[in-house]
Structure formats: structure tokens, C-alpha cells
Amino acid sequence: MQISALLPNRINAQISLQPQSRFIGVTGPSGAGKSSLFRALAGVEKSAKVQTPWTSQKVGIVFQQPMLFPHTDVRGNLALAQRHASPNAMSIDTCLRGCYCEHLIDKPVQALSGGEAQRVAIARALVNGPDVLLLDESLSAIDIFTRRKIYQFLNNLCVSGKLICFVISHDLDDLALFSDELVFIDQGRTELCGKTRDVLTQVFAKEGFATPSSVLEGLKVTAQSEAFDSYQSQNAVVSYKPDSETQQDRNVLTIQDNEECQSENGIERVEVAGHEIFVTAESVSYLPQQCGEQVSVRFAVKACDVSIDTNTADFGNASTISILNALPCVISRIEPVANPLSSLNDPENNADTKRTPTKLATANSAKVLLKLDVLNSNQTLYASISCISLTRLELAVGMQVIARFKLP
Numbered sequence: 234m235q236i237s238a239l240l241p242n243r244i245n246a247q248i249s250l251q252p253q254s255r256f257i258g259v260t261g262p263s264g265a266g267k268s269s270l271f272r273a274l275a276g277v278e279k280s281a282k283v284q285t286p287w288t289s290q291k292v293g294i295v296f297q298q299p300m301l302f303p304h305t306d307v308r309g310n311l312a313l314a315q316r317h318a319s320p321n322a323m324s325i326d327t328c329l330r331g332c333y334c335e336h337l338i339d340k341p342v343q344a345l346s347g348g349e350a351q352r353v354a355i356a357r358a359l360v361n362g363p364d365v366l367l368l369d370e371s372l373s374a375i376d377i378f379t380r381r382k383i384y385q386f387l388n389n390l391c392v393s394g395k396l397i398c399f400v401i402s403h404d405l406d407d408l409a410l411f412s413d414e415l416v417f418i419d420q421g422r423t424e425l426c427g428k429t430r431d432v433l434t435q436v437f438a439k440e441g442f443a444t445p446s447s448v449l450e451g452l453k454v455t456a457q458s459e460a461f462d463s464y465q466s467q468n469a470v471v472s473y474k475p476d477s478e479t480q481q482d483r484n485v486l487t488i489q490d491n492e493e494c495q496s497e498n499g500i501e502r503v504e505v506a507g508h509e510i511f512v513t514a515e516s517v518s519y520l521p522q523q524c525g526e527q528v529s530v531r532f533a534v535k536a537c538d539v540s541i542d543t544n545t546a547d548f549g550n551a552s553t554i555s556i557l558n559a560l561p562c563v564i565s566r567i568e569p570v571a572n573p574l575s576s577l578n579d580p581e582n583n584a585d586t587k588r589t590p591t592k593l594a595t596a597n598s599a600k601v602l603l604k605l606d607v608l609n610s611n612q613t614l615y616a617s618i619s620c621i622s623l624t625r626l627e628l629a630v631g632m633q634v635i636a637r638f639k640l641p
């Protein structure tokens with residue numbers, strides 16, 4: 234999928250995406266041109282020159298400021314959007330439920346909170362039946378739990394082939410969780426674009442983040458008794474029928490209901506590289522799958538939540554600590570975390586590149602960042618640990634360790 238947008242003195246972006254990508258995250262510094270890009274793609278900027286693969290499709294946009302019709306209530310707003318809806322658009326009820334705002338239906342627009350208004354604005358955009366939806370920080374005022382559920386709903390629409398979503402956000406955890414691909418815009422240009430975890434790695438390195446998140450993928454573990462539901466859920470994802478509106482709505486919401494009822498106390502179990510990992514239900518996103526395949530999910534782990542255990546003989550037996558998750562890994566890189574209070578820009582420090590990572594890290598900062606390759610997989614974890622631990626555990630590149638991490 235090739236996209237280009239040119240807006241004199243503001244943007245000159247070329248974006249190249251995989252054809253199968255349906256949920257695309259867009260991020261970058263403030264003033265980089267992200268909103269200008271979306272406005273150009275939505276046709277709002279008349280002087281923009283734009284090339285997209287979806288010229289004949291319906292494009293919707295939702296801004297950070299919801300821009301609801303103020304003279305009516307939520308029902309009135311949705312009814313107005315439905316007047317111009319495409320024939321295969323979802324029902325008002327489905328959109329309201331998916332955006333967690335059914336209870337707001339009779340509220341006047343003026344009486345909505347900022348987050349409620351954002352939820353209604355997204356529901357209204359969906360009622361219109363877009364093929365492509367551009368969300369410009371449109372969930373920024375919504376609490377994390379509701380926000381994640383709405384992203385999950387949007388992701389289900391993407392997975393079922395009903396929607397392509399482009400989402401601008403400064404929340405890299407949200408983008409890590411849901412985006413198939415990530416675009417990093419800077420100074421009006423596409424600086425990075427590609428698979429989310431690769432782009433995130435480069436963004437974290439570029440910005441010198443002390444606690445980057447790693448993105449892991451795995452298979453959802455379902456109990457025997459849940460096998461039928463799981464099969465239904467898988468079918469729901471792939472058996473989308475464009476000619477049946479009721480069936481579509483039911484499919485998307487069935488996935489949502491299954492996800493909610495299948496988690497145990499709000500916790501999902503995910504198999505990663507042959508190991509069972511516990512993840513909170515709101516922290517997993519579902520990936521597209523073929524009929525008959527196990528359900529694949531994605532979740533993000535913050536580097537500050539990962540601890541290193543050098544006792545590799547005691548992999549599953551750490552019964553004296555509260556940390557639930559463990560993955561065997563090999564340390565593939567150790568690098569100092571920049572400490573803004575230290576004299577990192579001191580030429581004397583920078584010239585001293587021959588020192589060991591341990592000494593370099595100790596000299597400049599309190600922490601180091603470990604890159605960990607998960608054994609028997611091509612996945613990567615990051616751990617941010619103190620220099621004291623680095624020295625005390627005598628950690629080195631090539632060493633096998635157990636990465637233990639809290640419930641994401």
C-alpha cells in the first residue's frame with residue numbers, strides 16, 4: 234500500500250505499507266505534521282497533493298476535539314451520520330456498544346465530558362460506514378481501560394476486513410499493542426515506517442528512552458471447555474459476510490463478548506516460545522488468523538517490569554517471588570541508559586568508547602538497557618536494570634538468563 238502526501242511547507246510524506254496491514258499507528262514529535270498528513274488524506278486540505286490506494290472508498294476522520302453537532306443529543310448526532318451511511322455500515326446500536334457509549338444515547342452533546350464526547354465522535358464516524366478511518370488523537374481523553382476496549386473493537390473491525398484504521402497517538406504502548414505497522418513522522422517527512430516492533434526499537438534508540446516496551450506475540454491458551462467458543466471466535470473473525478449487516482454486527486460483537494468471557498479474572502494466558510505467559514485482558518490485542526488456526530495475540534512488556542535471574546536451573550520454580558512470568562533468553566546487547574544529569578556530552582566520556590559496557594554504564598548512568606533474545610523464537614525483550622545489578626550478577630553479552638516480568 235503506497236501513500237504520498239504533499240502540502241507545501243508542511244508535509245512531504247511517502248508511506249509504504251504491507252497490503253495486509255489494517256491498523257496503522259502514526260506517531261512523531263509535536264508539530265511534526267501528523268495532523269496535517271491526516272487532514273490531507275481526508276481531503277480537508279484543498280492544496281494538498283495526495284495519492285492513496287483507496288480513491289473510491291469512503292474515508293472518515295475523527296479529530297482530538299470531537300466536533301459533534303451541538304444543537305442535538307447523541308441520538309441526533311448518530312441519526313444524522315446514518316443519513317449518509319454506506320449500505321454496509323454497522324447499526325447505531327453496534328457502534329454505540331463497541332465504543333462503550335450506549336448509556337449516553339439521550340444525553341445532550343453539551344452535557345458530555347471530554348472522553349464521552351470522543352467516544353460518541355468515534356461511534357458517529359463508524360455509523361457512517363467508512364472503509365478507512367483516520368483517528369487523530371481521538372481517544373486521548375478516554376481512560377486507559379475504556380480506551381483499550383475501544384481499540385480492541387476497532388482492531389476487530391480491522392481483523393474482520395471491514396475497516397482500515399490509521400491512528401495518531403503519542404501513547405507508544407497503545408500503538409505497540411494494536412498497530413500492524415508504525416509510521417514515525419518528523420519535520421513533515423516519513424522518518425521510519427515498518428513492522429511495529431522494528432520501528433519502536435529504532436524510535437526508542439533514537440529518543441534514548443530508558444524504559445522502552447517490547448512487543449511479544451503468542452498463541453492464546455484456551456481451556457478445553459472453551460474450545461468451542463474459541464472456534465466460534467476464530468470463525469467470527471474470518472466469516473465476515475458483506476451482504477449481511479446483522480451478521481456482521483453480531484460477528485464483531487461476538488468477538489468482543491468472547492474476549493471478555495474467556496479471560497479468567499481478567500487474565501489471559503498466552504503461549505510464547507513454548508512458555509505460558511499471563512497477561513491482563515486489556516493488554517492483549519488480537520491478530521488476524523485463518524479459520525482453524527489458534528488465536529494469535531500481541532502484548533507489550535515495559536523494560537522496567539523485566540528482572541533478570543541468572544539461576545537458569547530454576548526456571549519454573551521461583552515460588553518465593555510474586556513475578557508471574559518467565560522466559561529463557563540470551564543477552565544480545567548491553568547499553569547504558571542516558572542519564573540527563575550526567576555529563577554525557579562531555580567529550581572525555583564520549584571518547585572513552587573502549588571501556589566495557591559495565592564501566593561505561595556505571596560512569597554515565599544508574600541504569601543499563603539489556604536486549605534479550607527469547608530462546609526458540611525470533612522475539613526480543615528489553616530489560617532496564619541498575620548498574621549495580623549488572624555488576625553484581627556479572628552479566629555479559631551471550632549469557633543465558635531468565636527474564637522474569639510482571640503481568641503486563
Ligand SMILES: Nc1ncnc2c1ncn2[C@@H]1O[C@H](COP(=O)(O)OP(=O)(O)OP(=O)(O)O)[C@@H](O)[C@H]1O
Pocket residue numbers: 243261262263264265266267268269270
Ligand atoms: N492551517 C495551517 N496553516 C499553516 N501551518 C499549519 C497549519 N496547521 C498546522 N500548521 C503547522 O504545520 C506544522 C505541523 O502541524 P501539525 O498540527 O500537523 O503537527 P502534529 O504532528 O499533528 O503536532 P501535535 O502532535 O502537536 O498535534 C506545525 O508547524 C504547525 O504550526
